[in-house]
Amino acid sequence: DAGITQSPRHKVTETGTPVTLRCHQTENHRYMYWYRQDPGHGLRLxxxxxxxxxxxxxxxxxxxxxxxxxxxxxxxxxxxxxxxQTSVYFCAISDSPRGGNTIYFGEGSWLTVV
Amino acid sequence: AQSVTQLDSQVPVFEEAPVELRCNYSSSVSVYLFWYVQYPNQGLQLLLKYLSGSTLVKGINGFEAEFNKSQTSFHLRKPSVHISDTAEYFCAVTRIIQGAQKLVFGQGTRLTINP
Known part of the structure; x- marks a missing residue:
């Protein structure tokens, strides 16, 4: 597995509060991404x-x-x-800009805004 | 601009039956195509990818996909599924924007295997 750690993995927060999600990688990859996943939309950058x-x-x-x-x-x-913004957030990493390069994903952070 | 359409949002299949998950793409340039799998409460894992060459691509866990340029399709197949294949499957195409590779995903297909 690619060395990607997301934190927190689960969070419930109130409307109007600031939230920071962290992605940490140990692969020394140059490119990093944040996607969100919502039903019917797949993942969006x-x-x-x-x-x-x-x-x-x-x-x-x-x-x-x-x-x-x-x-x-x-x-x-x-x-x-x-x-x-209630969603599942995924961090991803890549070491190359080339189109066929594999992008590796973290385990996700579940965020609920109430 | 590249886009991806997964034609089925849910596919129920009996165990040991064959399955096909359909994916169509639109692109005016050369494409790189991917299938990712997401098991419950996990991240995405690469199943296989098409870069060039042979149109039949073999991946992990017995899955394969066929690139069809004339039909702009990249369907995923497995001849005999197992309960452990229950997951959501995503088709994706690469876009290169400002020198960085980005994946554009389809909506996902939820594969449910029934005993």
């Missing part, structure tokens, strides 16, 4: 990083921010959580 301090938006980035201060850590922050 929130943000990605192509190096330390280099990040960009994915297709569902509204309401989310990210930071990457070290190669091994990629943080996803919900500045003010809403019920629509």
């Amino acid at each position: 929130i943000h990605y990083s192509y190096g330390v301090k280099d990040t960009d938006k994915g297709e569902v980035s509204d309401g989310y921010s990210v930071s990457r201060s070290k190669t091994e850590d990629f943080l996803l922050t919900l500045e003010s959580a809403t019920s629509s």
Whole structure:
């Protein structure tokens, strides 16, 4: 298994509170991603990083921010959580930008916003 | 832009029966196609991928998929399923945007194996 650790694995939070999810990798991969999984939508890309301090938006980035201060850590922050952000969040990593490269996924973080 | 459609949201099958999970893609350029499996309460695991060459791709756990360029399909098959194959299966295609590879996923197909 790829060395990806997500924390917390489960969290319940209240609407309007900030939440930070952490992804930690031990593979020294350059590329890191945050996806969210919702029924009927598969997985959708929130943000990605192509190096330390280099990040960009994915297709569902509204309401989310990210930071990457070290190669091994990629943080996803919900500045003010809403019920629509209740989802399962997956971190993923890759060591190459090539189209056929395998992207490896973490175990997921279940977030419930009440 | 690339997109993926999985034609069945749920597929119930009896144990030891064959199964096919259907995936169609749209792309105007060369494609790289993937199938991932997600067991309950777990992350995604790569089953197989198509890069080029032989259109029949073999993966883990006895699964295989066939790339059909003319029909823009990449269907996943297994000749005889087991209870342990109960999971959700995702088809995905790669997009390269600003020098980074990104996966675009289909909606997922939930495979349920009945004894």
